[in-house]
Amino acid sequence: MKVDVAIVGAGAGGLTLAIILGRAGLRVLLLDSRKEIGPVGRGELIQPLGLEILDELGLLESLFSLPHIRNTEFAFLDGRGRPLMCSRYAFGDERFPFSVSLEPHHMDRMLLDCLGGLSNVEIRFGASYSEHHLSEEGADLWWSEGGRMYQTQTAVLVGDDGRRSKVRADAGIAGRIKTYEDSYLSWSFDCPQDAPESVKSSLGRYFIGPGKIFFLFAVSPVRRFFLYMLAQRDRKTLEEKGLPVFLSELDAWVPGLGDTLRRTGLGKLEEIPEMTVMKVDLDRWSRGPVVLVGDAAHAMNPHVAQGRNQAMEDARVLGRALTKDLAAGPVGVLRAIAEYESLRRPRTIDLHRLADEMTWIWNSSNPFIVSLRERVFRGMDRSPSLSRKIVRTISGLSFEPLTTLDKLKAFWAG
Numbered sequence: 001m002k003v004d005v006a007i008v009g010a011g012a013g014g015l016t017l018a019i020i021l022g023r024a025g026l027r028v029l030l031l032d033s034r035k036e037i038g039p040v041g042r043g044e045l046i047q048p049l050g051l052e053i054l055d056e057l058g059l060l061e062s063l064f065s066l067p068h069i070r071n072t073e074f075a076f077l078d079g080r081g082r083p084l085m086c087s088r089y090a091f092g093d094e095r096f097p098f099s100v101s102l103e104p105h106h107m108d109r110m111l112l113d114c115l116g117g118l119s120n121v122e123i124r125f126g127a128s129y130s131e132h133h134l135s136e137e138g139a140d141l142w143w144s145e146g147g148r149m150y151q152t153q154t155a156v157l158v159g160d161d162g163r164r165s166k167v168r169a170d171a172g173i174a175g176r177i178k179t180y181e182d183s184y185l186s187w188s189f190d191c192p193q194d195a196p197e198s199v200k201s202s203l204g205r206y207f208i209g210p211g212k213i214f215f216l217f218a219v220s221p222v223r224r225f226f227l228y229m230l231a232q233r234d235r236k237t238l239e240e241k242g243l244p245v246f247l248s249e250l251d252a253w254v255p256g257l258g259d260t261l262r263r264t265g266l267g268k269l270e271e272i273p274e275m276t277v278m279k280v281d282l283d284r285w286s287r288g289p290v291v292l293v294g295d296a297a298h299a300m301n302p303h304v305a306q307g308r309n310q311a312m313e314d315a316r317v318l319g320r321a322l323t324k325d326l327a328a329g330p331v332g333v334l335r336a337i338a339e340y341e342s343l344r345r346p347r348t349i350d351l352h353r354l355a356d357e358m359t360w361i362w363n364s365s366n367p368f369i370v371s372l373r374e375r376v377f378r379g380m381d382r383s384p385s386l387s388r389k390i391v392r393t394i395s396g397l398s399f400e401p402l403t404t405l406d407k408l409k410a411f412w413a414g
């Protein structure tokens, strides 16, 4: 079998890329080792950047027909639930003054449906990448499905196979790959109609206390989702004290949440899945015709709520470059990949820096840092120009982090 582009991994990046290349008439093979797309046990934010890409693909209306919530603002509160800052998308002057929160499998299924009409795109679920070797025309790819091994010749091999990418390892692309110390407990639930207003509210809320982070948001009119930071140093205590102590901690932030979770069937702390967070920071994203997108290239801390959006942006930029240059043969492929890397890597380096800074400040339990942080948050809330910068960065459409001077201004204003 021979294709123009083989994509390993049908995450947001792989699916978006397959749509772009497929619509351009290229022969595409898309592999994913999962049997099918299913719930991942958490929600995600589609920022204005992701909305812009979906709009460009003509898929915005399809997105809005899925179970979702539009977030026009997010509230930031301290460890006792007192307001610190309200971040409003309208400050960003964007075409989309909101983000969309949803369970990501809904969106991925929609992207997959969109590929259904393209006979030049072959999609194989339950098919795993095994290895590849470079050839004169690109790469020879070996993959397995149902116990059988297959070989495919491809001009370009794209690794969208996630933060622990095997394509990346086999291509010998090295870098700084780390797992953050603090992980997250993540849970989605249907909110009973008679739940307290504090739980039913669809306002996305970040509670940031000393060494504590708790994030609650709505992913549909009835479905809610939370992330609870499991700080390394608290792990043992929490495991010993179990669910009652955990739920009373949640109640202190969102009155009635503990009781609601019990009623929805949560019986043991161990039932709540733990999600580790990784950083993938590479010096290069390609080797010859093998190129990485999404988390395989740049997994980042979810504090910036950007991973899926950046994976889609990778797909947009790489898709355009390959569509333009692939017909020129191996030289065109290398040119397209070089263009992609030079356009995309700098932004993700910036986002990594921002994510690390946010992690250091937000995850801290040091009383001095906590009080500085809270004062800066309050100051940002009082300064429309600083709020604007934050929203524009979080939207993914531009990168305008706060400078040291901005932080000082916020400190004085707070």
Ligand SMILES: Cc1cc2nc3c(=O)[nH]c(=O)nc-3n(C[C@H](O)[C@H](O)[C@H](O)COP(=O)(O)OP(=O)(O)OC[C@H]3O[C@@H](n4cnc5c(N)ncnc54)[C@H](O)[C@@H]3O)c2cc1C
Pocket: 008, 009, 010, 011, 012, 013, 014, 031, 032, 033, 034, 042, 043, 044, 045, 046, 127, 128, 129, 130, 160, 161, 162, 163, 166, 184, 186, 227, 275, 276, 277, 293, 294, 295, 296, 299, 302, 305, 306, 307, 308, 309, 310, 311
């Ligand atoms: C707690 C948490 C919260 C997050 N919140 C947000 C958010 O609000 N907004 C946001 O934009 N991002 C968020 N992210 C990040 C986001 O989930 C990822 O960045 C995004 O899913 C990456 O997409 P991807 O295209 O790189 O592929 P991935 O989703 O990483 O998918 C990789 C695919 O490759 C397949 N695969 C792996 N190995 C093989 C193989 N050998 N053969 C075949 N297939 C293979 C896997 O089955 C998988 O389907 C969050 C992440 C975490 C952990």
